[in-house]
Structures are given as structure tokens and as C-alpha cells.
Amino acid sequence: xxxxxISAVIIVVIALLLYLGGRRxxxxxxxxxxxxxxxxxxGVVFVPWWTVYYIVKxxxxxxxxxxxxxxxxxxxxxxxxxxxxxxxxxxxGETVAGLIESLIPTAGGFTNLxxxxxxxxxxxxxxxxxxxxxYGPVVSALAGGLAAFPAxxxxxxxxxxxxxxxxxxxxxxxxxxxxxxxxxVAYLVGRVVRP
Amino acid sequence: xxxxxxxxxxxxxxxxxxLAFILDDLLALALLSTLSFALTxxxxxxxxxxxxxxxxxxxxxLVNALMFSNxxxxxLMVFGLPVRWGAVIAFAKVSLKLxxxxxxxxxxxxxxxxxxxxxxxxRELGLPKGVSFSVAYAFRLMPLLARDFKEIQDxxxxxxxxxxxxxxxxxxxxxxxxLRVGYERAFWTGVAVELRGFRLxxxxxxxxxxxxxxxxxxxxxxxx
Amino acid sequence: xxxxxxxxxxYTTRSGRAVIxxxxxxxxxxxxxxxxxxxxxxxxxxxxxITGVLKFLMNGVVSGVVELDGLNPLSPxxxxxxxxxxxxxxxxPDKQIAMPTPMGELVFTLENLGYSTREAVExxxxxxxxxxxxxxxxxxVEDLSLGxxxxxxxxxxxxxxxxxxxxDEPTASLDPWSTRSVVELxxxxxxxxxxxxxxxxxxxxxxxxxxKVFAVEKGxxxxxxxxxxxxxxxxxxxxxxxxGRTVLRVEDLVAGYGQPILTVExxxxxxxxxxxxxxxxxxxxxxxxxxxxxxxxxxxQGRVEKASCFYLPQHPDFTFISTTVEKELRxxxxxxxxxxxxxxxxxxEQARRANPFTxxxxxxxxxxxxxxxGYSRKLILMDxxxxxxxxxxxxxxxxxxxxxxxxxxxxxxxxxxxxxxMDLADRAYSVEGGRLVERDPVDLAIEMYRVAGVRFE
Numbered sequence: 001x002x003x004x005x006i007s008a009v010i011i012v013v014i015a016l017l018l019y020l021g022g023r024r025x026x027x028x029x030x031x032x033x034x035x036x037x038x039x040x041x042x043g044v045v046f047v048p049w050w051t052v053y054y055i056v057k058x059x060x061x062x063x064x065x066x067x068x069x070x071x072x073x074x075x076x077x078x079x080x081x082x083x084x085x086x087x088x089x090x091x092x093g094e095t096v097a098g099l100i101e102s103l104i105p106t107a108g109g110f111t112n113l114x115x116x117x118x119x120x121x122x123x124x125x126x127x128x129x130x131x132x133x134x135y136g137p138v139v140s141a142l143a144g145g146l147a148a149f150p151a152x153x154x155x156x157x158x159x160x161x162x163x164x165x166x167x168x169x170x171x172x173x174x175x176x177x178x179x180x181x182x183x184x185v186a187y188l189v190g191r192v193v194r195p
Numbered sequence: 196x197x198x199x200x201x202x203x204x205x206x207x208x209x210x211x212x213x214l215a216f217i218l219d220d221l222l223a224l225a226l227l228s229t230l231s232f233a234l235t236x237x238x239x240x241x242x243x244x245x246x247x248x249x250x251x252x253x254x255x256x257l258v259n260a261l262m263f264s265n266x267x268x269x270x271l272m273v274f275g276l277p278v279r280w281g282a283v284i285a286f287a288k289v290s291l292k293l294x295x296x297x298x299x300x301x302x303x304x305x306x307x308x309x310x311x312x313x314x315x316x317x318r319e320l321g322l323p324k325g326v327s328f329s330v331a332y333a334f335r336l337m338p339l340l341a342r343d344f345k346e347i348q349d350x351x352x353x354x355x356x357x358x359x360x361x362x363x364x365x366x367x368x369x370x371x372x373x374l375r376v377g378y379e380r381a382f383w384t385g386v387a388v389e390l391r392g393f394r395l396x397x398x399x400x401x402x403x404x405x406x407x408x409x410x411x412x413x414x415x416x417x418x419x
Numbered sequence: 420x421x422x423x424x425x426x427x428x429x430y431t432t433r434s435g436r437a438v439i440x441x442x443x444x445x446x447x448x449x450x451x452x453x454x455x456x457x458x459x460x461x462x463x464x465x466x467x468x469i470t471g472v473l474k475f476l477m478n479g480v481v482s483g484v485v486e487l488d489g490l491n492p493l494s495p496x497x498x499x500x501x502x503x504x505x506x507x508x509x510x511x512p513d514k515q516i517a518m519p520t521p522m523g524e525l526v527f528t529l530e531n532l533g534y535s536t537r538e539a540v541e542x543x544x545x546x547x548x549x550x551x552x553x554x555x556x557x558x559x560v561e562d563l564s565l566g567x568x569x570x571x572x573x574x575x576x577x578x579x580x581x582x583x584x585x586x587d588e589p590t591a592s593l594d595p596w597s598t599r600s601v602v603e604l605x606x607x608x609x610x611x612x613x614x615x616x617x618x619x620x621x622x623x624x625x626x627x628x629x630x631k632v633f634a635v636e637k638g639x640x641x642x643x644x645x646x647x648x649x650x651x652x653x654x655x656x657x658x659x660x661x662x663g664r665t666v667l668r669v670e671d672l673v674a675g676y677g678q679p680i681l682t683v684e685x686x687x688x689x690x691x692x693x694x695x696x697x698x699x700x701x702x703x704x705x706x707x708x709x710x711x712x713x714x715x716x717x718x719x720q721g722r723v724e725k726a727s728c729f730y731l732p733q734h735p736d737f738t739f740i741s742t743t744v745e746k747e748l749r750x751x752x753x754x755x756x757x758x759x760x761x762x763x764x765x766x767x768e769q770a771r772r773a774n775p776f777t778x779x780x781x782x783x784x785x786x787x788x789x790x791x792x793g794y795s796r797k798l799i800l801m802d803x804x805x806x807x808x809x810x811x812x813x814x815x816x817x818x819x820x821x822x823x824x825x826x827x828x829x830x831x832x833x834x835x836x837x838x839x840x841m842d843l844a845d846r847a848y849s850v851e852g853g854r855l856v857e858r859d860p861v862d863l864a865i866e867m868y869r870v871a872g873v874r875f876e
Contacts, residue, residue: 028476029393030385032325033517036332037381040340041373043333050248052361054255072366083378096326100333102300103309105241107248107293109300110212157216159259159289185363192776193374310523328517335519338561346737349714353730354740354750354794372736375776380514386472387515391575392502392531 007153014121018088018128031084038083038093042076043100046112049073062163066152067174071182073115074147077123078140078183082190087132090143094120111158118150123183137187144183148175197405201307201315211299215292221284224291231298235305242301249297253290260286309334318398328393332384340377347372421446421469421583421616426483428461428468437480438464442640444633448582451605451615455622456635458809462618463510465635466587470507471498488582488614503532506576508586511807512568521547521563521571522556525578532579543578550574550604565700566597573604583614590624592806594699594835595871598624602872620809623873663690666798666829667711667728671721674703674710679718681707683855686848688798688829693820693843696833697863698850704833707855708800711831726797726829727754733803735787736776744778744786745771751793760793763822781815788819792828799823801832805839817843837871840864 049072057065080093098116102109126143127135152172163171211231218224235242261278264285269277307315310331317327347369348358360366422445429437438461446452456462464473471492473479481493488504491497509515518524522543529539547553550570555563563571569589577584586605590598606628608615617625622632633640667688673679681703688694696704709715711723712730731738741747744767748760761767766782775786784804791799801820805813820843824830832839840847840860847860868875 027325028385029325029328029388030382030476032329033332033381033385033388034378035326036329037336037374037377039329040333040336041370041377044337044340044344048359050252052359054252057255071363079374083374092326092329096329096333099330103304103312103330103334105245105301105304107245107252107297109296109298110208110303111215111296111300113209114212114216154216158292159256160264160285163263181363182366185367189367189370189374192371192774193378195777310519331519331523332517335517335560338559339513342561343734343737346732346734349709349730350732350737351740353712354738354790356740368740368742371776372734372739376734376736380511383509383511383514384517386476387507387509388517389476390470390472390502390505390507391528394499395502395533396531397533398530 011118011121011150014125018091018121018124025087027086031086031089034083035080035089035092035096038076038080039096039100042072042079042093042097043104046073046097046101047104047106063167063170063174066171067178069178070148070151070175071144071178071180071185073151074119074123074144074179075182075186076116077120077147078143078186079190081123081127081143082135082140082187083194085135087127088124090127091117091120091124094123094147111154115151115154118154119147122146122148122150135187137184140187140190141180141183144179144181144186145176146179148172148179151175197407199306200319200403200406201312202319202402203404204303204306205312205316205320208299208303212296215295215299218292219288221288221291224288224295228291228295228298231295231302234302235298238305241305245297245301249293252293256289256293257286260289318400319402321400324393324396324398328388332381336377336380340373343373343376344369420448420486420488421452421614422484422486423465423469424484426465426468426481426485428464428473428479428481428483430464430473430477430479438638439468440638442483442635442638444640446614446616446631448614449609449612450630451609451617451625451628453622453625453629453632454616454618454635454640455620455632458620458811460635461638462620462635463587465640466507466585466618470505470585471501474498502528503579504581504583506579506581506584508572508576508584508589510588510591512565512572515572516560516568516575519559520557521552521560521574524560524571524575528575528578534579546574546578564597566593566600569593569597569601570604573601577608577613581613583616584608585616585618587618588620588809589617590619590621590871591809592803592836595837595867596699598871602628624871626874627872663827665689665724666726667831668724669711669721670723671719672710672717672723673719673721674707674715675718676706676715677718680853681850681855682853683707683721685857686855688831690797690829691824691827693824693830693832693845695840695844695847695860696831696850696855697835697840697847697858697867699835702850703853704835704850705802708802708831708833712800727795728798728800729791729795730800731787731791731802731804733806735784738787738790739775739783742774743772744775747775747786747790748793751790753794754796755793760789763792764789781812784812784816785819788823792823792826796826796828798829798831801830803833803835805834805836810838813838813842835867837864837867840867 053065053069056068076097077090077094081090095117098112101112123143123146126139126146130139152175211227260282265279265282267280269279271278313327313331316322317324352358357365360369424443426439426442427437428439442465454462467473468481469485474481474493475498485491485493490500490504492501516524518527525543525546526539529542547556552567552571589601602624605615609628619625665687669683669686672683674681698704706715708730710717712728739747741750749757752760764785770778804816808816820830841864844860847858847863848855849858849863
């Protein structure tokens with residue numbers, strides 16, 4: 001309970017800081033339509049991906065499944081950031097994708113929004129750490145990777161997916177590497193889509 | 196007849212979903228999940244897939260419970276393996292949490308159309324107009340993108356590739372055309388929207404708990 | 420009142436070259452003016468420039484005097500106030516409809532301009548009724564036909580009754596039936612007193628309503644033609660392609676998704692021949708092509724004998740799967756050698772390492788067609804290839820199709836574009852009452868022009 005409360009406080013503080021930092025940026029209508037586009041593409045792709053996840057999990061176990069598939073759920077943030085290239089775009093992209101997924105019938109319901117917001121925040125930190133100067137491959141991969149931490153933490157709370165420490169490290173590492181790979185893919189796609 | 200407002204329902208659903216994360220008490224979880232499931236029973240046909248998927252995912256939950264929480268008193272033996280009290284409790288808890296999440300989410304979706312949600316969040320909860328617009332635009336695109344995606348899949352089959360993306364590279368080669376065509380559309384839609392006065396849009400913010408008769412009609416005439 | 424003096428406009432500060440150099444035009448209150456000219460002449464650029472879009476949203480450079488109903492859209496205040504006074508309709512409906520439902524679309528415009536929800540809803544219901552969309556007010560916009568989507572875009576631009584309406588190529592990719600209803604809409608807007616500027620490279624569609632015509636050429640406007648020629652289209656004395664062996668024969672096929680949409684009693688395509696399947700939007704042309712390609716199960720199988728074939732979608736971009744042009748062509752070299760494919764692609768040397776998606780529109784179309792040819796040099800199925808193409812791009816398409824046909828590929832193309840029938844098709848089938856009937860392509864084209872309301876002299 002205490003750990004959850006502390007994490008909640010951290011999340012709120014980060015959100016507030018980012019909000020204050022990003023307030024000066026002007027978003028145009030084009031930025032918003034692009035966020036909507038990323039949201040619907042990933043909101044819709046996310047849904048059948050669960051099937052892939054379960055198949056891989058059956059074959060490769062929890063760590064392998066996270067390594068191979070988790071990154072896709074982190075991809076909306078770097079994708080939106082690479083296409084919009086403004087502060088807060090990663091957070092917005094992942095949150096809107098999560099909201100879209102919450103508004104279409106899935107078993108996940110509003111958890112999609114909660115995961116989306118938390119992952120988006122983590123990804124946004126990568127771009128913020130680069131002072132919003134770079135939307136390149138390294139930062140984008142990192143944006144994907146960082147989302148692994150809130151995702152694994154929320155899994156632990158919700159599903160009781162609490163493993164022994166050494167195993168947990170592997171799970172986080174698997175999800176993190178997966179995030180790196182898919183974040184890089186997002187960058188490669190984005191570079192072609194918006195030259 | 197008055198109807199619960201989008202924002203009130205949104206907050207309730209979000210709270211119920213958060214409770215699924217936080218609550219650890221079996222009885223409270225049982226009560227809340229039964230309640231949220233009951234709210235969806237009337238229209239259960241529309242969300243039957245949700246519950247079907249939920250049932251499938253329970254298999255994974257069961258395996259997890261047996262692997263990591265199988266402690267305490269043995270209750271019964273299945274194929275020579277002991278099923279202990281801890282596993283039963285863990286399975287029941289996670290299942291009820293998932294039922295609560297699925298039930299609450301389905302209730303919200305069954306109550307409002309996506310456009311109503313976007314508009315309601317904008318004018319009642321103060322969601323920035325741009326974000327609300329993003330959500331509405333996303334739902335405008337959904338069938339169009341589904342069709343594009345199908346076309347891309349057909350093309351891949353025609354060129355002797357996998358229909359379902361299994362590697363990150365597969366995924367990249369499917370996302371690129373989808374987003375490329377989509378980006379062009381999104382760009383011009385942004386321009387068109389600007390020419391229709393989006394920057395002038397001012398929303399009168401007003402939190403409501405319920406919509407009264409007339410308001411509801413105004414609101415739902417805008418449709419799905 | 421629309422007045423433009425000495426307009427100069429260009430896209431980037433770097434290139435320096437202006438696309439529009441010294442354009443002047445004037446449209447009086449209640450007049451309908453056409454702005455016409457070949458593609459690449461800068462028609463659309465003029466529209467983007469005089470609405471302030473080029474300057475404020477696309478970082479372009481614009482100078483000159485523009486006055487739209489007393490507003491100067493090149494000043495920030497003027498650009499902000501523009502939406503209340505001017506309605507703008509852009510080319511492709513899919514690139515401007517922003518809301519999931521027709522009702523939402525109209526209410527969105529009105530609310531932006533300060534109407535209350537109640538007023539907005541009432542007014543939208545009225546306008547949707549006038550446009551014949553009342554029955555679909557709350558349906559998803561993707562359930563509308565292309566013609567209905569076009570009407571919706573016009574409705575959402577004029578729902579607040581602006582004095583000035585600007586339409587950019589409103590008939591592009593519409594079938595003749597929808598084209599006619601757009602012309603009628605413009606005519607009824609004129610009767611209610613609006614000032615209207617229509618950009619159109621097929622000006623004869625609007626001959627009956629136009630008061631004046633401006634021609635754009637190489638970035639200059641000036642010449643005012645009072646008259647638009649609509650001489651009777653001459654039967655082209657073109658080289659008939661010699662047909663070889665049959666590569667596709669279809670008999671007794673019923674296409675559709677579960678429900679029958681289109682019945683084919685007889686259809687055949689021979690080597691080196693261009694055959695068109697013609698019909699309005701939604702008549703099942705695409706369904707037929709996809710059925711022949713094997714993506715859709717037919718309602719009744721009948722008899723289909725075909726060489727190996729390749730289906731080319733409306734968006735050529737969907738064909739690509741590789742990251743460079745060279746990989747794309749190497750992968751496609753199945754029935755034709757790679758070096759032959761590469762030699763057919765005019766930009767191969769410069770572009771071999773480029774990502775296909777970064778090529779220009781014309782280059783992407785060439786590449787997609789060559790991929791199709793690489794997979795199947797016998798039979799290519801093209802779905803609505805002329806959608807959204809202006810005359811120059813259409814000529815490029817003709818060159819591609821000619822090149823492939825002269826090498827012996829049989830080409831079956833679905834279309835509702837009379838230009839394609841006039842210039843490209845050797846034979847044509849028309850969808851009439853859910854059945855496919857063979858017709859002479861030129862006769863069919865003239866009939867379609869008539870349906871669209873063109874009166875030949």
C-alpha cells in the first residue's frame with residue numbers, strides 16, 4: 001500500500017512538472033490529427049496483439065513473451081513523438097492510444113488508459129531528458145525502453161505477477177529490451193512517414 | 196428521464212478500475228465486480244466478446260496462481276498435483292479484479308458513443324479541446340484504417356508474405372504504408388479544420404452530474 | 420467579393436522560386452468564377468495562398484494584396500476571422516472529414532464559430548436535410564458513398580452561410596452522377612446569393628453556372644476567357660492494340676460479400692489489351708476485381724480461367740513491402756527479370772537506394788505498376804487507378820499502362836472516369852442493373868459526360 005502511494009505521488013509530480021514545462025508549446029490542428037492517427041493505429045493494433053502475446057507466452061514463457069511482444073504496447077509514444085516532434089507528444093500519443101482502446105470493447109477496459117498514461121509519462125521522460133532537442137533513434141529507443149518499468153509494476157499489482165527478485169530482474173530486462181527494439185522501429189517508420 | 200453524465204460515468208469507471216488495482220479484500224472485490232457485471236447484463240450481447248476473452252485469459256491466471264501462490268493447506272489433488280488454499284485465493288482475487296475491470300469498462304462503452312465521450316470530457320471535465328478532437332478524429336478514422344489494414348494484408352499475401360506481423364520488421368513494413376497514407380490525410384484534415392475555425396473554438400466548461408431531458412436529446416443527436 | 424492583386428506565392432523560403440508570380444483576379448458579389456489550368460500550374464497553390472493556409476500553416480511565402488469579403492487573410496487577425504466569412508472545400512473528402520458522423524461534422528463547424536450546441540444541432544438538421552443526408556445524420560461517415568461524402572464536405576463548409584465559398588476540384592474522383600449533383604449544388608448556392616470560386620481542371624462541367632473563367636498558366640493568372648469549349652469529343656484515331664491470346668476468361672460469376680452485388684455473364688481480357696470495367700461508386704467493380712484476384716470468395720463460382728495475376732490497389736503505396744527501390748524490384752522479379760524491371764523504371768539509378776515511400780507520386784505509381792508486372796506479366800488488375808489524378812498525372816498513368824500493354828500484359832481496370840475510357844481503354848464493360856454489359860468505350864465515355872451534365876456542341 002505504501003509503495004503504491006509513493007509511486008502515485010511520483011507519477012503526479014512528474015506529470016505536473018511536464019505539464020508546466022510543456023505549456024509554452026503550441027500545438028496545431030495538424031499535430032492533433034496526427035496524435036489521433038497514432039492513437040487509432042495503435043489502439044486497434046493493440047487489441048489482436050494480446051493473442052500474439054499469449055501464443056508467445058505459451059511457447060517462450062513469461063520472459064520470452066515480454067521480450068518479443070511487450071514493446072508494441074510502448075510504441076505509440078515514440079511514434080507520436082517522432083511524427084509531432086514537440087514536448088508532451090509522447091505522453092499524448094500513448095495516452096490517447098490507451099483511451100481509444102478503452103473506448104472499444106476489450107477485456108482490458110479502462111486499464112488501457114491507466115497503462116497508457118503511465119507508460120506515456122515514462123517515455124516522455126526520455127525526450128525531456130534530452131531537453132526536447134532530439135527525436136532521433138537513441139532517444140526514441142530509450143522512450144520505448146523506459147515504458148517497461150511502469151508496465152511491469154502495474155502488472156505486478158494487478159495480476160499479482162510478483163516473482164522472486166532474480167526472476168523479476170529478468171522480466172524487467174526483457175520488457176526493457178523489447179521497448180528499446182520497438183522504440184527504434186517506431187523511429188525508423190516515423191522517419192519515412194514524416195521525412 | 197435524466198441520464199448520468201459522461202464525466203460522472205467516466206470518473207466512476209476510472210475509480211472502479213483503480214480499485215481493481217488497489218483492493219485486496221475478496222469480499223469487496225466480489226461485491227463490486229458483481230455490481231459492474233450486473234450493469235452490463237441488459238446489453239450483454241454487444242459485449243459478449245469481452246467476457247469470452249476474459250474467460251480465455253483466466254486460463255493464464257490459473258496457471259500463474261498454481262505456479263507462484265500454491266501454498267498452505269492442500270484442498271484437492273488434480274492429476275497428482277496438490278491444489279492448495281493459496282492458489283485458490285490468488286486465482287479468485289485476480290479473476291474478480293479482471294471481472295471488475297471488464298464489467299466497468301463495458302458498462303461505460305455501452306452507455307455512450309465515442310463522440311459523446313469526446314464531447315463530454317471536453318465540456319465537463321476540461322479535457323483540452325485538442326485532445327478531445329484527437330479522440331473524435333481517431334473514431335472517424337477507425338473503419339477507414341481497418342479497411343487500409345485489410346488491403347495491406349491482402350497485398351502482403353499476394354507478395355508471398357505473412358498476413359500477421361510476427362517480427363518487428365514485419366510490423367514496420369505494415370505500419371509504414373498505413374501511417375504514410377494516414378499522415379497525408381491527417382495533415383490536410385488539420386488544415387481543413389483550421390479553415391473551419393478550430394482555433395476559435397471556445398468551450399463553455401460546466402460540470403454536470405446528470406443530463407436532463409432536453410440536454411440529452413441535443414447531446415445524442417450528434418450520434419455515434 | 421474576392422479581390423487578388425499581384426499575388427506571389429511559394430512553398431519554402433529556401434528554394435526561392437515562387438510557384439505563383441503575379442496573379443490577379445476579381446470575383447464580384449454573387450458571381451461564380453472558375454479557376455482552371457493544367458496541373459502543376461499552381462491552381463491549388465492560389466487557393467492555399469489566398470486563404471492564408473500557405474503563410475500561416477505551411478511556412479510558405481506569400482505577398483500581394485488579398486481581400487476576401489473585406490478581410491485580409493494574410494494578416495493574423497484576418498486569418499483568424501476567415502472561417503466565419505469564407506467556406507473552403509478541399510479536394511479529397513477523406514482528407515477533410517474530421518468527425519465520425521455527418522451531424523458531428525456540421526455541429527463541429529458551428530460550435531467553433533460560437534454557436535450554442537442547441538442552435539448548432541437545429542441548424543445542422545436543416546442543412547443535412549437540404550443536402551439529402553438527413554437519413555444518415557448519425558451514421559458513421561464511412562457508411563456514406565463518395566458522392567455523399569463530397570456533399571457532406573460542402574455542407575460543412577457552408578452550414579454557417581458564409582458570403583464566399585471556395586471549392587478546390589470538387590468533382591475529382593466522383594462518378595458522373597455525383598458530379599452532376601455537385602454542379603447542381605453550386606448552382607443553388609449561386610441562386611441564394613453566394614460568391615463562389617471553383618478550381619476545376621474540367622471546367623466544362625460548370626459551364627452552365629460560370630460567370631467568368633480565369634486560366635492559370637505557369638504561375639500567372641490573367642487571361643479571362645468568356646467561353647469554355649465543349650466541342651464534341653472526337654473518336655481518337657489511336658493505335659488499336661493487337662490482342663493476343665486470352666489471359667482471363669470469366670463466365671457466369673456472381674461477385675459479392677455473401678449477398679450478390681455484380682453478375683458477370685461473360686468477360687475476357689487478351690494479352691496486350693486494356694479493358695475497362697465501368698460503373699458508379701459502389702456498383703461492385705472493386706469487389707469483382709478482388710474476386711478475380713482471389714481475395715473474396717464469389718457468391719457463385721461459375722468458370723474463371725486466368726493466367727497468374729496481380730491486383731494493384733487504389734493507393735499504390737499499399738503495394739510496397741521493402742525498404743529500398745532496388746529490394747522492391749528484386750523481390751518482384753518473378754516472371755520478368757530484375758534488369759528488365761530496373762530498365763523500365765526511369766529513375767532507377769538515382770533512386771535505387773531510396774525508400775519507396777519517399778519517392779514522388781508519379782514515381783511511386785510507376786514502381787507499384789512495375790512490381791505488379793514483375794509478379795505477373797500476363798494479367799494486371801488495376802483498381803480505380805485514376806482516382807484523384809489530375810490530367811498530367813493521368814497522362815503519366817497512360818504512359819505506364821501503354822508501356823506494360825505493349826509488352827503483352829493484359830490489363831483489366833475498374834473506373835468511373837470518362838477520360839480513361841476516351842484515351843486508354845480498348846474495350847469496356849459497363850455495370851447496368853447489377854450486370855456487366857460490353858460497350859464501346861468512347862460511346863460510354865460520351866454517355867458519362869452527358870450524365871454529368873456536359874452539353875456538347
